[in-house]
Amino acid sequence: xxxxxxxxxxxxxxxxxxxxxxxxxxxxxxxxxxxxxxxxxxxxxxxxxxxxxxxxxxxxxxxxxxxxxxxxxxxxxxxxxxxxxxxxxxxxxxxxxxxxxxxxxxxxxxxxxxxxxxxxxxxxxxxxxxxxxxxxxxxxxxxxxxxxxxxxxxxxxxxxxxxxxxxxxxxxxxxxxxxxxxxxxxxxxxxxxxxxxxxxxxxxxxxxxxxxxxxxxxxxxxxxxxxxxxxxxxxxxxxxxxxxxxxxxxxxxxxxxxxxxxxxxxxxxxxxxxxxxxxxxxxxxxxxxxxxxxxxxxxxxxxxxxxxxxxxxxxxxxxxxxxxxxxxxxxxxxxxxxxxxxxxxxxxxxxxxxxxxxxxxxxxxxxxxxxxxxxxxxxxxxxxxxxxxxxxxxxxxxxxxxxxxxxxxxxxxxxxxxx
Ligand code: EPZ
Numbered sequence: 001x002x003x004x005x006x007x008x009x010x011x012x013x014x015x016x017x018x019x020x021x022x023x024x025x026x027x028x029x030x031x032x033x034x035x036x037x038x039x040x041x042x043x044x045x046x047x048x049x050x051x052x053x054x055x056x057x058x059x060x061x062x063x064x065x066x067x068x069x070x071x072x073x074x075x076x077x078x079x080x081x082x083x084x085x086x087x088x089x090x091x092x093x094x095x096x097x098x099x100x101x102x103x104x105x106x107x108x109x110x111x112x113x114x115x116x117x118x119x120x121x122x123x124x125x126x127x128x129x130x131x132x133x134x135x136x137x138x139x140x141x142x143x144x145x146x147x148x149x150x151x152x153x154x155x156x157x158x159x160x161x162x163x164x165x166x167x168x169x170x171x172x173x174x175x176x177x178x179x180x181x182x183x184x185x186x187x188x189x190x191x192x193x194x195x196x197x198x199x200x201x202x203x204x205x206x207x208x209x210x211x212x213x214x215x216x217x218x219x220x221x222x223x224x225x226x227x228x229x230x231x232x233x234x235x236x237x238x239x240x241x242x243x244x245x246x247x248x249x250x251x252x253x254x255x256x257x258x259x260x261x262x263x264x265x266x267x268x269x270x271x272x273x274x275x276x277x278x279x280x281x282x283x284x285x286x287x288x289x290x291x292x293x294x295x296x297x298x299x300x301x302x303x304x305x306x307x308x309x310x311x312x313x314x315x316x317x318x319x320x321x322x323x324x325x326x327x328x329x330x331x332x333x334x335x336x337x338x339x340x341x342x343x344x345x346x347x348x349x350x351x352x353x354x355x356x357x358x359x360x361x362x363x364x365x366x367x368x369x370x371x372x373x374x375x376x377x378x379x380x381x382x383x384x385x386x387x388x389x390x391x392x393x394x395x396x397x398x399x400x401x402x403x404x405x406x407x408x409x410x411x412x413x414x415x416x417x418x419x
Pocket of ligand 1: 022094122124128162163164166305328371372
């Protein structure tokens with residue numbers, strides 16, 4: 001297994017380009033199953049989760065071509081299987097997103113239950129309850145969801161919890177259901193809006209995406225279209241934290257500040273100086289030392305859980321005490337024990353981590369456990385004394401396009417050692 005070796009103590013300087021959003025690309029790739037025509041998707045990030053999803057679509061019989069700059073074309077008109085196997089789904093939970101499209105267009109799907117992951121049990125009960133309410137017949141046997149439906153029927157759905165992929169799955173299922181579906185307590189994430197905008201370009205009738213109530217009027221079919229994935233707000237936030245922690249000065253291009261206002265507000269509170277345009281963010285540290293901040297994660301537009309680990313790392317070297325409360329997932333502090341091995345002062349009480357900033361972290365061999373925890377360990381390595389080794393970085397390759405190249409372009413001393 002590959003590892004990263006990071007030499008700490010270097011201030012990041014320079015400019016990098018932000019990639020397309022992983023969590024928009026995944027549902028939009030699933031949406032290609034709805035198209036009676038070729039889909040052309042641009043600004044696709046080059047990530048392991050994307051290649052896994054493309055392999056899944058390919059196994060179903062879709063024709064895929066990858067052009068230059070990762071412009072991907074998908075033709076699902078020749079699909080011959082409606083099956084998402086365990087060996088792929090277990091490595092990429094978001095494969096559950098093929099369930100809604102397969103059911104509403106082809107009336108059948110056999111999809112492996114995703115199972116849990118390091119950050120939580122990650123049930124998909126709300127996806128299944130919504131599809132059943134729309135008339136699907138779902139049996140769970142042998143670890144698979146066996147689903148059939150003549151034609152899904154639109155209905156009024158009230159989500160017990162705000163679920164991003166649950167909202168996306170049900171919104172896709174509703175695009176070709178008979179009648180109107182209303183999803184209440186819907187997720188408002190920008191990636192849900194990006195998916196809705198793509199579906200609307202394909203001919204879907206959707207109103208209210210980005211609010212907590214989405215109304216979808218079913219149509220008989222959707223066409224192919226061209227679509228550009230929106231920038232990745234979590235990649236953006238991660239590099240901003242890297243610049244703040246190293247007290248550097250960087251500029252991020254091809255991003256959208258409006259997608260991460262809650263994160264920018266906390267960076268400002270920690271003492272960072274931010275300058276933004278519609279598509280760029282510049283950050284520099286005007287204080288000698290960061291101030292610790294307090295975070296409470298919640299669904300969009302609240303502070304994103306996917307930025308929690310990165311801010312935990314920031315607090316480790318910031319002045320004062322900070323509290324980080326994780327209210328979305330039940331086990332998303334796996335990075336804490338690794339940071340403690342670097343000398344971080346963190347105490348966990350329930351779903352809250354209480355941090356007391358130290359002036360220096362010490363390098364140590366570390367183990368990545370999940371995507372965003374891995375990112376927080378790389379951030380800590382950028383400021384630690386000595387060379388930090390982060391093992392099992394396949395986790396990080398799932399969500400950060402060429403992270404060592406981008407950090408090197410900002411002056412970091414980081415290298416990948418094949419394991
Ligand atoms: C999406 O996961 C993202 N993944 C996650 O990003 C992100 O952390 C999460 O939303 C929250 O923002 C993708 O979009 C591919 P949820 P998702 O359903 O949809 C519970 C990353 O790092 N729940 O919004 O799986 C669930 O257990 C990844 O890029 C149910 O109980 O998350 C959790 O506690 C990690 N039953 C809460 O809801 C359900 O049927 C929110 O989960 C569905 C969810």
